[in-house]
Amino acid sequence: MDQYRKKIEQSLASAYPDTEIVFTEPPDPTMGDISIPCFTLAKTLRRNPSVIASDLAEVISKDPELHFVKKTENSGGYLNIFIDKPLLVKDIITAILSQGPAYGSSSSGRSARAIVEHTSINPNASPHVGRARNALIGDCIVRLLRFEGYEVEVHYFVNDIGKQIAMLLLGAMQKSGHPDPAISSCRSGLPGSPDFSVNSEGSGGKNIRFEDLLDIYVAINKKAAEDPDIEKQVFSLLYALENGDSQIRGSFRTLVNTCIDGQSAIFEKLGIKYDVFDYESDYIYKGTAAAVLEMLRQTGKLEEDEEGRLALNQSEYSLPLKAPYLVLTRKDKTSLYPLRDIAYTMDKIRSAPDMNIVVLGEDQKLYFRQIAAALDLLGYKAPEPVHYSFVLLAEGKMATRKGNVVLLEDFMNEAVSKATAEIRKRRDCSDPAAASAIGFGAVKYAILRASNDKNVTFDWDSALSFEGESGPYLQYSLARINSIFKRSGEVLQADPEKIDYAVLSDPLEIELAKEAAAFPSAVRSALKSYSPHIIAGYVYGLTKKFSVFYHECPVLNAESDELRMARLCLIEAVRQVILNCFGLLGIEPVDIM
RNA sequence: GUCCCAGUGGCCUAAUGGAUAAGGCGGCAGAUUCCGGAUCUGCUGAUGCGGGUUCGAUUCCUGCCUGGGACGCCA
Numbered sequence: 001m002d003q004y005r006k007k008i009e010q011s012l013a014s015a016y017p018d019t020e021i022v023f024t025e026p027p028d029p030t031m032g033d034i035s036i037p038c039f040t041l042a043k044t045l046r047r048n049p050s051v052i053a054s055d056l057a058e059v060i061s062k063d064p065e066l067h068f069v070k071k072t073e074n075s076g077g078y079l080n081i082f083i084d085k086p087l088l089v090k091d092i093i094t095a096i097l098s099q100g101p102a103y104g105s106s107s108s109g110r111s112a113r114a115i116v117e118h119t120s121i122n123p124n125a126s127p128h129v130g131r132a133r134n135a136l137i138g139d140c141i142v143r144l145l146r147f148e149g150y151e152v153e154v155h156y157f158v159n160d161i162g163k164q165i166a167m168l169l170l171g172a173m174q175k176s177g178h179p180d181p182a183i184s185s186c187r188s189g190l191p192g193s194p195d196f197s198v199n200s201e202g203s204g205g206k207n208i209r210f211e212d213l214l215d216i217y218v219a220i221n222k223k224a225a226e227d228p229d230i231e232k233q234v235f236s237l238l239y240a241l242e243n244g245d246s247q248i249r250g251s252f253r254t255l256v257n258t259c260i261d262g263q264s265a266i267f268e269k270l271g272i273k274y275d276v277f278d279y280e281s282d283y284i285y286k287g288t289a290a291a292v293l294e295m296l297r298q299t300g301k302l303e304e305d306e307e308g309r310l311a312l313n314q315s316e317y318s319l320p321l322k323a324p325y326l327v328l329t330r331k332d333k334t335s336l337y338p339l340r341d342i343a344y345t346m347d348k349i350r351s352a353p354d355m356n357i358v359v360l361g362e363d364q365k366l367y368f369r370q371i372a373a374a375l376d377l378l379g380y381k382a383p384e385p386v387h388y389s390f391v392l393l394a395e396g397k398m399a400t401r402k403g404n405v406v407l408l409e410d411f412m413n414e415a416v417s418k419a420t421a422e423i424r425k426r427r428d429c430s431d432p433a434a435a436s437a438i439g440f441g442a443v444k445y446a447i448l449r450a451s452n453d454k455n456v457t458f459d460w461d462s463a464l465s466f467e468g469e470s471g472p473y474l475q476y477s478l479a480r481i482n483s484i485f486k487r488s489g490e491v492l493q494a495d496p497e498k499i500d501y502a503v504l505s506d507p508l509e510i511e512l513a514k515e516a517a518a519f520p521s522a523v524r525s526a527l528k529s530y531s532p533h534i535i536a537g538y539v540y541g542l543t544k545k546f547s548v549f550y551h552e553c554p555v556l557n558a559e560s561d562e563l564r565m566a567r568l569c570l571i572e573a574v575r576q577v578i579l580n581c582f583g584l585l586g587i588e589p590v591d592i593m
Numbered sequence: 594g595u596c597c598c599a600g601u602g603g604c605c606u607a608a609u610g611g612a613u614a615a616g617g618c619g620g621c622a623g624a625u626u627c628c629g630g631a632u633c634u635g636c637u638g639a640u641g642c643g644g645g646u647u648c649g650a651u652u653c654c655u656g657c658c659u660g661g662g663a664c665g666c667c668a
Contacts, residue, residue: 027612037611039648049648077648078612122668162668311665320596320664327665337668365597366663389598389661397661422631450606453598455661461618462605466631468617469606476631484628525609537607544616547632556628593631
């Protein structure tokens with residue numbers, strides 16, 4: 001459709017220079033394939049829209065280049081254009097089949113380097129479905145960029161330092177039977193305090209399992225709320241960590257890696273992979289955080305408050321803050337998260353200056369503007385943030401530290417066991433591979449279908465629905481296409497170029513082909529706004545049209561051989577586009593469901 | 594208090610300022626001698642409230658209401 005629009009645009013441009021032609025699609029296919037609203041033109045040209053439409057029609061009919069235009073209709077200020085159907089269908093199908101897996105890509109990446117940072121969950125527990133939204137959106141963006149030809153490196157920022165992780169470590173030490181006296185003797189927070197590492201032999205950490213972390217984390221947070229001593233112990237741990245206590249450092253790293261391994265195993269099941277794990281603590285050990293602090297000091301905007309904390313004055317950036325400061329250190333000059341984040345982000349920018357994306361929850365919106373301002377002060381162009389809203393529960397918000405969450409893993413397990421049951425119901429057998437693909441497909445679709453900035457209320461029933469607009473519906477449609485080819489016993493011997501597409505005259509066939517042809521523009525708009533839901537919605541629309549076609553237009557039992565071949569080509573093209581969408585969403589095809 | 598995001602049938606979701614607001618779930622009524630009924634067909638039913646801009650507003654501006662998020666010592 002794009003190429004037709006372009007040609008029409010060129011043709012009209014010579015007749016109407018300096019006016020922009022806007023194209024839309026008529027609400028009903030019987031009204032045409034392309035439409036030009038003439039109202040804005042009417043205003044600039046000071047003529048009736050209907051007259052303008054007639055004029056445009058005149059120009060179009062006289063241009064031999066526009067032979068593909070079958071007819072035009074003037075409809076209340078809109079000029080509706082009908083494309084020659086056999087030509088249209090042929091163009092669509094041959095384009096899809098010749099480009100195959102690359103169909104829909106405009107290769108805008110051209111091997112340029114890109115970094116996408118996503119997930120970056122605190123390594124304190126198994127991820128809940130809210131965190132999963134970050135990973136799924138991020139992963140889809142990665143897939144879109146790769147589809148467009150970018151050389152993408154996926155980064156995960158491991159927040160392995162800070163109060164919450166120290167809290168978890170403390171909880172782990174207590175849980176693993178670490179003697180309390182050793183902990184209390186550390187309260188002074190002085191370097192050289194007695195050993196309370198958990199990774200050396202004999203003391204706990206090793207036997208802490210990923211599955212236990214959430215309980216430990218919840219328990220210690222509860223305890224801390226009652227006992228102020230806990231916080232003091234936490235700060236001593238942090239002090240020791242920042243000041244190079246290698247055993248403490250080892251304890252942190254062991255615990256954090258237990259968590260990261262557990263988390264990435266879960267995400268890997270969903271097809272989400274990371275290229276680089278960046279450890280936040282390294283920015284302290286390597287001295288980069290300190291170096292950045294020094295750079296900021298050079299700008300003259302770093303101020304020390306009466307308590308001794310260092311904060312960046314951001315008043316010139318007019319951020320909607322109560323006080324325009326970004327606090328970078330505690331009063332003991334240990335770093336706060338923003339400082340480490342700035343140092344880290346600078347690394348990423350140096351590595352991929354042109355395409356640098358970070359996926360962040362909406363709670364980070366203002367914070368990220370502060371980071372961007374700090375980077376700007378240092379002459380760095382901040383990454384492009386992609387924000388998303390939180391997943392809520394019917395009973396309220398999710399909070400890891402309170403323990404009222406739906407874990408992604410539980411969601412995945414429920415979905416897979418439901419898929420297993422459904423398969424047994426239909427085929428009376430077990431098929432673990434298909435069950436996983438179906439269950440995980442349902443999980444991904446359920447999370448990706450809503451636009452990023454919309455709150456999602458998680459509800460088990462609808463999240464686990466395998467009917468209607470769902471992942472399994474998509475896979476089912478594809479399985480049906482595959483099934484037709486399996487039964488046909490022949491793989492398209494005919495050259496798609498030589499098929500007579502004029503036999504595809506049913507409106508359902510033409511609509512299906514046109515829907516398939518809308519894929520490239522869906523990719524463009526998904527990428528433009530970093531919105532996976534556009535792809536999700538698009539592929540659902542395509543499979544929906546296929547289902548209708550499937551019921552009305554028999555392929556294998558078509559009235560004639562010509563029609564049969566043409567329909568086979570059509571569904572082969574549809575299959576290709578569905579597969580390309582699956583590649584973008586990370587949903588696996590299933591042959592037999 | 595200030596700032597950001599969202600408000601669409603009973604529930605969930607869609608719609609580059611364009612024509613009759615598109616789907617899913619639920620409910621009701623149907624479809625299988627014929628390529629897979631995880632499907633399809635029909636019915637039911639919606640733009641929070643008030644102004645404004647526009648030939649035209651779910652979309653832009655503005656006031657209010659509701660929900661989510663944020664606003665130097667968490668990350």
